[in-house]
Structure formats: C-alpha cells, structure tokens
Amino acid sequence: MGTENVLIEQMQTIFRRNQANNPFIYGKSTRNQRIEAWWAMLRKHCSQCWMELFQALYDEGHFCGDSLDQELIRFCFLEIIQENYTSMKLVIVGATGATGLCLVQQAVDAGHDVTAVMRNTDNFPIQHENLKVVKGSIYSVDSLSEHFQGCDAVMSCLGTKTLRNVKLYSESAKFIFDAMRQANVSRFIVMTSWCTSVNRQDRGPFMMEWIYKGTFLRSLLKDMARMEKYIEESCSDINYSVVRPPQLGDGSVTDKEFHTAFDRFYVPGAGYPKISRADVARFMLLCLTTDKYDKKMVAIRV
Template identity: 45%
Template sequence: MKLLILGATGQTGQLLVRQALDQGHVVKAVVRTPSKLTIQHDNLKVVKANIFSAESLVEHFNEQDAIMSCLGFPMSIFSDVTGYTESIEAVALAMREAKVTRLIAMTSWYTKPETAQEASWTIRWVLIPLIRKLLINMDEMENYLNNDCQDLRWTVVRPPGLQNAPKTDKEILTHEGYFVPGPDGIPIGNSVTRGDVARFMLSLIEEDSWVKKAVAMITK
C-alpha cells in the first residue's frame, strides 16, 4: 500500500517507517527537516511540508492509501499546547481534497486526565500534572475527529508511556477507552515499546473494527 507518514523523524515515527518498508509498503514521509530522517530505501520518499497548512500537504496526500500520524509537540510552561488540533484540521482538509479517507493517529492513555484515577500515585500526581496541557490538546484533537470528521475513516491509537525500544512478539491488548484495564479495573502496566505501537498502527491499515473509534493498547 501507499502510506504517508507524518512525524516520521520522531522516535516512534522512524520505527513506523522502517516497519512499513519491511512489510513492503511504499512510504512517503512528510517532515519539517528532511535531513533528520536518515533512512534510505527504494520505496521511501522524503518530502518537506508544513503540517499546519492543508495547501502544503494536499499535493503529497494525492494517491495515498492511508495517512499515519506520529506527530508530537513540545510542552510549554507559559502557553497552551495547540499543535495537535492545528495540525489535524489541516490534515483533514488535505485528506478531503486529495480524496484519501483512512487516517491512523497516535495520542496517549488518559487524554481525559480524570480517567487516571485508578493509575499509580506517580502517574496521577506527578506525570499527569506535568503533561496535562499535552493531554488536553490531544483530547481536543480526538473530539475534533469524532465531531467533525465522520466522513473520514479515522482511528486514534492511545498507547501508555513509551519505551525507546523496537517491536516485540508480545500479544497486544486493546480496549475502547482511555487505558487498558485488568479484571479489577486497574490499568494493566504503564508502558509499551515504540516499536509495538508502530506494529499495532500498521495492523490497522486494512482493519475496520476500530474505524471512527479511539483504542487504548498495551502489550501483555
């Protein structure tokens, strides 16, 4: 398939690019700084574009089978995070103009911070306050997809904390919610490898069960 990957220079994005190429897909990586992506492959094309501009994106979206986003944005102590919503609005518009309908985008567990009530003390009282602005903007992006993009076949993938490690052969557990609970309702674990997130995202390309839904995932 022809896959366009946003956020391809990030740690998860690079693993997604490599796995997609290994699976035989033709990959177009849309990046802000092409020199940061050092992967070379006959089936990889790296292009520069403005992720906040539909006009800049649409020429690259043409003839793609799916758009995959590992975009991430930095925290700001003094201002709100807006990158997730600003980029997804441009992406959605470009998808419509290019007549591409499939979107798989990554956010996080606990995009509604109040859903972390059963998480560990460290997550509730240290991590969540630290990244609250990121989670709020991720939640705003999810709401935008749910409320304004019902014409698109989107899926939001919510992983927990990310380990900088390749994929494993572990079983992937999923849940339609803000975390993956065990039988007692307590979140199962608190981290997953970036490689396994990429592996799961690729498994969704031709999978319809999570279309127009957000899915939390972790490995067993």
Template identity: 40%
Template sequence: MKVAVLGATGPSGQAVVGEALSRGHDVLALVRNPDGMTVTHDKLQVHKIDLADEETVIPHMKGCDAVVSCIGSRPSFFSGITLYSDTIKVIASSMKKANVNRLVCMTSWGTKYTENEAWFMTYLLRPLLLRTVLADMSRMEDYIQAECQDINYTVVRPPGLTLNESTGKEIKTSDGQFVPNTRGSIPRKDVAKFILQCLETHDWDKKMVAITV
C-alpha cells in the same frame, strides 16, 4: 498500500516508517526537515511540508491510501500547546481535498480524566508532566469525533513510550482511556505494529483505542 507518515523523523514516526517498509508498503515521509530522515529505501520518498499550510501537504497526499500521524510535542510548563489541535485541522482538510479517507493518529492514555485510572496518571503525569500535552490531544480527539465523520479514522492511545525492541507480544486493547490492570509503558515498535494492523484490517475503523502489551 501507499502510506503518508506525518512526524516521520520522530522516534514513533521512524518506527512506523520502518514497520510499513518491512511489510512492503510504499511510504511517503512528509516532514518539516527532510535532513532529519536518516532511513533510505527504494519504497520511501521524503517530502518537505509545512503543516501550517495545507497547500504544501495536499499534492503529496494525492494517490495515498492512508495517512498516519505520529506528530508529537514536548511538554510545556509555561504555555499551552496547540500543535495537535491545530495540525489535525490541516491534516483532515488536506485528506479530504486529496481524496484520502483512512487516518490513524496517535494520542495517549488519559487524554480525559476517568475514574479508576492509574494512580501515576492522576497524581504525576496529568498535573505535573503532561497536563498541556494531554489537554491538546483531547482537543484533537474532540475535533476528529465532531468534524471527521466522513473520514475513516482510528485514534491509537498508547501509554508511556520506550525505545526498546518489540516485545513480540499480542497487543492488549481497550475502548477506554487506558487498559486496566496492565503496565504503563510500551515499545514504540509495538505501537507501530498495531498501527499497521489498523491499516491492514477493519477491526478498529472509526474507533479510539487504548493499547499496551
């Protein structure tokens, strides 16, 4: 499989790149700053793109079997965030023009409020730390559901991400905003394993899935 990874220089993107390479896939890291890509491998290509300009994206997506988006934004307390909702429009348009149909992208637990969500989400993360990030992730999810029905998408919603080694445990899943009665953190390497599982099976086609370990 040939996989294009967006956000490949970030910690989650690096985990996905590493996992994909370990499984023998060809990987295209499509990044804003190629100097930030420290991994080298004979199955890895690194290309500079601008996600504000799809003409820089389309040529590199041609011939790919799937696209994985690990694009992330730091929380902003003083202004709104539009990175997720802006870039998904370019990603989806570029995929369609390059004839790529498979997309997996990361968001988070709690992009929309639901009853019985974890207390730390209601009283800490949502109002204080991740308000603007979660709001824009929610807009991205809405766009995917409304405008990307001709794309085979999976939205992966992890809780808090860590740099720990993979737990080796089976991933717990839920089709809601969080996985009830479980821990609120997961190693990025475990998320990467689940993302590759999504690409290699049809279990999560056209679904939004919350995960944890």
C-alpha cells in the same frame, strides 16, 4: 444466488440427510452490503487496470487462453499483482520522531510505499527504495494535499518537546483533515496517549492521573483531548483509528499480543506499563489490515 450457496446447500443436505429438520434455510442477503461495496472498491482501485490489460492482450492476439499462455501470464504477472494487492501507499507525518522512525522503517520493510512529510529533509536516517522523503508543513492544506494525492492512508506520529501551551495536535488536525478531503483520502491513523481526558468513571493509573497529568503532561494531554474531540465530533467522513498507548519506551519490536480497550482512556488491570515505540508502530500498521479499529479510539498495551 451465489454458486457457493448452492454447493453448501447440497453439502448440508448430504451431511444431515438423516435429520428430520430442513438442513438449509434461505434468507435475504441484507447484511452483505459492506463486503459487496468493498469488492466494488477493490475492483475499481486494484483489479480494473489488470483486467483491461489482459483484455487488451487478448484483443490484440497476444493471448489465446491455452495452458501455455496461462502459465506465461502467471510467470510474468503473478508476483507483481500480489505485491500490488498487499502493499499500500502511505503518508506519514511526524516521521522524524522516535515512534515515527519506527513506523517508517516497519512500513517500508513490509513493502508499503511511504511518503514521509517533514519540515527539514536533511539527514533523515532511513533510506529505502520504497521511501520518499518530502518537505511539507502540517499547517498548510496545499502543502499536505499535494503529497496526499493517491495515497491509501495518512498516519500521524506527531509529537512535541514543548510541554507548555501545547496546540500542535488540535491545530494541525484541521489542516491535515482538510488536506485529506481535498486529496480524497479517508483513512487516518494517529497516536495519542492514555488518559487524555478526565472521566471520573474511567480513572487511569494513579501515577498518570494524579502525578504526570496534573503536572508536566497537563497541557500535552489536554491538547490531545481537543484533537480527539474534534475528530469524533467534526470528522464523520474520516475513517479514523486513534491509538492510545501508555508510557513509551525504546525497546525493539516484539510479537507480543496486544490488549485493547475500545473508547477507554487506558487498559484496565495493567497498572502503568510501558510499551515500546516499535510495538506502537506495529499496532498502527495492524490497523490497516482490519476494520476492527475503524472509527474507534482504542487504548493499547502488550
């Protein structure tokens, strides 16, 4: 039994001392397996190295545990440890597109270590001490897995200017996921679109369903749908978040609230709004900070 449970029992007993009923009930802790697994993962990947370092300082006689030593440890290591816990190692594919550039910039500005994978690294417009720009092919497992090693998540903003016979999304997904498995990476966040599939019970806005989808976006959305189906049916080992935005615009990032709809192809009641690419990038980074969007396909708008 955790110490905090004993303290809560004592507090509740005092606060409700005039009540006839028992103010505290014990039960089985069968619902905390997920958080316990998370703590174990945190210790293995983030905390263990610091624990071993401080133990070595103690064993070698450099740390005696008095108040001065504790203050010196805090002064020397606290900021470094905090940065280690809040920053992540991210790999971004599709980094050269408009949304990809927003995602790269916001990620490095947030303190994450970013590896941007692209076919041609010449003239990439973003430079930052937390950014590494590398050549790689989304159709090569070996090329990708080399860059995926040790990363916390892979993020995709892949896009194409070709609107006929699109196969980019469905074909590249297989290579990306095989490379992730080879590199032992399980977190994946990808951008697709509203209205990727046909669902008579979940029709999107008129312009999207009957104009864009039936004409120049037909092949693009069909291939996005093939990728989404592949993820859902063949990637149970991947912790994915599929982000479905409406029409993209070039506005700046905002602090507007996101409206979401899980496992739907649009957000009801929205008409057919635009969202800035910068805000899509903001939402994709938000997916890293919560398990709310784990293994979900989520339509968004602001």
